Amino acid sequence: MKNKRVDLACEQCTVRKFSRFAILQNDELNEMTYNKTCTAYKKGQVLFHEGTRPLGVFCLHGGKVKVYKTGYDGKDQIIQIAKNGDLLGYRAMISDEMYPVTAETLEDTTVCFIPKNDFIQTLDDSSELSRLLLKEACKDLGVMTESLTNLAQKPVRERLAVTLLMLKDTYGVDAVENGSVEINLTREDLANIVGTATETLIRLLHDYKEEGLIESKGRKIKVMDEKGLVKVANIY
Amino acid sequence: MKNKRVDLACEQCTVRKFSRFAILQNDELNEMTYNKTCTAYKKGQVLFHEGTRPLGVFCLHGGKVKVYKTGYDGKDQIIQIAKNGDLLGYRAMISDEMYPVTAETLEDTTVCFIPKNDFIQTLDDSSELSRLLLKEACKDLGVMTESLTNLAQKPVRERLAVTLLMLKDTYGVDAVENGSVEINLTREDLANIVGTATETLIRLLHDYKEEGLIESKGRKIKVMDEKGLVKVANIY
DNA sequence: CGTAGGATTGAGGCTCTTCAAACGCGGTGG
DNA sequence: CCACCGCGTTTGAAGAGCCTCAATCCTACG
Numbered sequence: 001m002k003n004k005r006v007d008l009a010c011e012q013c014t015v016r017k018f019s020r021f022a023i024l025q026n027d028e029l030n031e032m033t034y035n036k037t038c039t040a041y042k043k044g045q046v047l048f049h050e051g052t053r054p055l056g057v058f059c060l061h062g063g064k065v066k067v068y069k070t071g072y073d074g075k076d077q078i079i080q081i082a083k084n085g086d087l088l089g090y091r092a093m094i095s096d097e098m099y100p101v102t103a104e105t106l107e108d109t110t111v112c113f114i115p116k117n118d119f120i121q122t123l124d125d126s127s128e129l130s131r132l133l134l135k136e137a138c139k140d141l142g143v144m145t146e147s148l149t150n151l152a153q154k155p156v157r158e159r160l161a162v163t164l165l166m167l168k169d170t171y172g173v174d175a176v177e178n179g180s181v182e183i184n185l186t187r188e189d190l191a192n193i194v195g196t197a198t199e200t201l202i203r204l205l206h207d208y209k210e211e212g213l214i215e216s217k218g219r220k221i222k223v224m225d226e227k228g229l230v231k232v233a234n235i236y
Numbered sequence: 237m238k239n240k241r242v243d244l245a246c247e248q249c250t251v252r253k254f255s256r257f258a259i260l261q262n263d264e265l266n267e268m269t270y271n272k273t274c275t276a277y278k279k280g281q282v283l284f285h286e287g288t289r290p291l292g293v294f295c296l297h298g299g300k301v302k303v304y305k306t307g308y309d310g311k312d313q314i315i316q317i318a319k320n321g322d323l324l325g326y327r328a329m330i331s332d333e334m335y336p337v338t339a340e341t342l343e344d345t346t347v348c349f350i351p352k353n354d355f356i357q358t359l360d361d362s363s364e365l366s367r368l369l370l371k372e373a374c375k376d377l378g379v380m381t382e383s384l385t386n387l388a389q390k391p392v393r394e395r396l397a398v399t400l401l402m403l404k405d406t407y408g409v410d411a412v413e414n415g416s417v418e419i420n421l422t423r424e425d426l427a428n429i430v431g432t433a434t435e436t437l438i439r440l441l442h443d444y445k446e447e448g449l450i451e452s453k454g455r456k457i458k459v460m461d462e463k464g465l466v467k468v469a470n471i472y
Numbered sequence: 473c474g475t476a477g478g479a480t481t482g483a484g485g486c487t488c489t490t491c492a493a494a495c496g497c498g499g500t501g502g
Numbered sequence: 503c504c505a506c507c508g509c510g511t512t513t514g515a516a517g518a519g520c521c522t523c524a525a526t527c528c529t530a531c532g
Contacts, residue, residue, distance in 0.1 A: 069381055069382070069384075069385045071385055071386075071388075071389040071390075072389075072470055072471065072472070073389070075389055077384060077385040077388045077389060079381055079384065079385075090374075091374040091377055091378065092374070092378065094370060094371055094374045095371050095372075095374035095375040095378060096371070097375065097378060100378040100381050100382065101381060127363055127366065130363065130366055130367060130370060131366060133370055134330060134366060134369055134370040134373060135330055135331050135332070136331075137370060137373035137374055137377060138326075138327040138328070138330045138331035138373055139331040139333065140377060141327055141373060141376060141377060141380065142327065142328065142331060142333060142336040144377065144380045144381075144384065145305055145315055145336050145337060145380075146305070146336065147384060148305075148313060148315065148380065148383060148384055148387060149305045149307055149313040149315075150307075151384060151387045151388055151431075152307075152313045152387055152431030153307040153308075153309070153311055153313060153431070154307070195387075195388030195389070234308055235308065236308070
């Protein structure tokens with residue numbers, strides 16, 4: 001399948017002000033994006049594969065992308081759901097390693113690709129960008145510390161609540177209805193975020209529903225009782 | 237208890253060539269460490285507490301330090317065992333957050349402390365240091381991705397094998413006997429790395445012993461059959 | 473020699489996974 | 503228009519894995 005090329009000008013890009021590139025000067029931005037290509041991906045396509053060498057960075061212009069690592073037994077662990085304005089694939093490039101994860105679109109998504117050399121060049125020139133990425137990486141390390149601890153210590157029932165609250169906070173904003181979480185996540189995907197079996201996840205969602213914590217119809221899950229969920233999540 | 241001050245000159249520091257500061261020019265190093273203080277900590281003392289504000293960075297000159305996060309129920313999850321030449325506490329400082337973890341000495345340890353302003357100043361001046369830390373952070377994010385996936389997918393029996401192999405690789409070098417892992421880790425600490433209950437960990441060590449994978453006496457654990465352990469760990 | 477903290481062992485039970493089967497629902501072709 | 507897939511979802515049953523609690527053992531150390 002051939003993906004459609006799209007023309008997107010960074011200067012007028014609607015997500016630019018949310019992205020990491022907001023701090024770049026115009027000439028720096030121009031230099032970096034001189035060779036960029038923008039592509040329309042269909043749902044379910046892969047931006048990059050675990051174990052391959054980074055060739056550049058991906059800037060998401062719409063849609064959602066799941067970032068996951070595949071375990072030895074073929075089960076996926078979802079590490080991140082990337083969205084509008086997010087930058088993907090730069091870490092392995094910076095640390096000079098193969099991608100430790102795979103990035104796959106959850107919806108039709110427009111993605112700009114910036115070749116490695118151009119990005120690195122800009123990174124070398126802009127101590128602001130370099131510093132920003134450092135700061136973000138440090139922040140993300142803190143977040144992952146938290147995830148790791150939750151995964152190690154919290155029972156599934158609590159982890160699911162944590163996950164739903166996180167999804168609501170992160171993606172509930174642009175949802176049509178207030179407080180509803182609607183991403184194109186299968187039950188299996190959800191289970192692969194929480195770190196549990198699909199069947200267990202389904203049973204727990206069912207329990208939550210009975211307890212009036214959520215409502216759900218198809219893939220749309222709506223948080224009805226946030227305080228209740230926080231209580232179940234057992235945080236603080 | 238009052239800790240003993242120690243005088244250590246960075247110029248002659250034996251761990252400097254292993255540390256992140258190896259890339260600094262002499263004058264940069266001098267500037268950064270002008271106000272440093274070096275302190276001898278006893279075993280079991282805390283360098284910094286989870287939830288407190290970073291005031292500077294810690295450079296380990298000897299001994300080992302466990303870095304852990306405490307869960308809501310008081311159980312600790314060990315994130316890292318820091319050693320000679322490692323730098324601690326700079327991430328939360330850079331991301332401008334409270335410490336997400338606690339750092340506690342496992343042995344008597346000498347630690348140099350560099351005040352926040354001096355470190356930040358040097359970071360601002362040295363794009364090399366900034367870039368090095370960025371690279372390391374990116375690398376660590378990849379490692380944590382792996383840990384997260386293991387924790388979510390691997391049964392305890394496999395995770396313990398992974399942990400033992402990791403400890404051997406990382407700390408086996410300076411151990412007296414070849415292939416033995418001897419750090420001042422209680423069974424509880426070990427369990428808190430693996431992410432399991434102390435009793436479960438003890439039973440598994442017992443199993444490993446019966447299978448000839450390891451030998452152990454007190455806290456010293458010696459890997460007898462590395463290939464066997466790799467097999468148990470279930471990693472490619 | 474006594475004590476305290478860590479290590480070990482045992483029993484019981486709960487959480488969660490696995491395997492199997494049925495169900496729903498949108499799309500497709502006859 | 504309807505039957506038939508195919509994929510995702512749901513439900514059920516059985517049992518493995520792991521945790522908790524409690525008791526006992528060990529060992530370093532004062």
